[in-house]
Amino acid sequence: MKTVILTVLVLLAVSQSEALKCNCGGDRQCSGPVETCRSSNDVCFSLIINAGSMVKYSKGCMDASDCSFLNQPPLTISRCCRYDLCN
Template sequence: MKSVILALLVVLVVGHSEALKCNKCITSHCSRSTETCSGSDQVCIYFRFKPPTNRYFQRCSSAADCRTMMRSGIGTGLCCNYDLCN
């Protein structure tokens, strides 16, 4: 029983240390920062709105929300799933 608990603890620690990290920027003129994704946010998104706005954002996102943004027709971007890929 102790070995099962120890194995679960190791899995939790390793899983937490491998959380996805994404660039985070909510306005077009912001300083670079990063965030660690959690919960359902398991992809990084980069999205640029079409002109005349030309604003963009970068952050953690759920895969479903990222796909929705890409299909929206209001801009272009990317969804990716490795550290700082956005």
């Protein structure tokens, strides 16, 4: 029984330590095309900013509340998702 409990605890620890991975690009500066999110950044985002004749985009990791706040059509359109490379 102790072995079963220990195995379950190890599996839970390993599964919780996997960080979210998001595509990164546009105006966001990253070391590569994929960004590994910190614990405070719990969603992948993609953002389009319509600034008159200029349209900019960005994608990467972000806090879920910030991502939702940025969704202000038609000026900014954000998409938030919670699984690897969903943006």
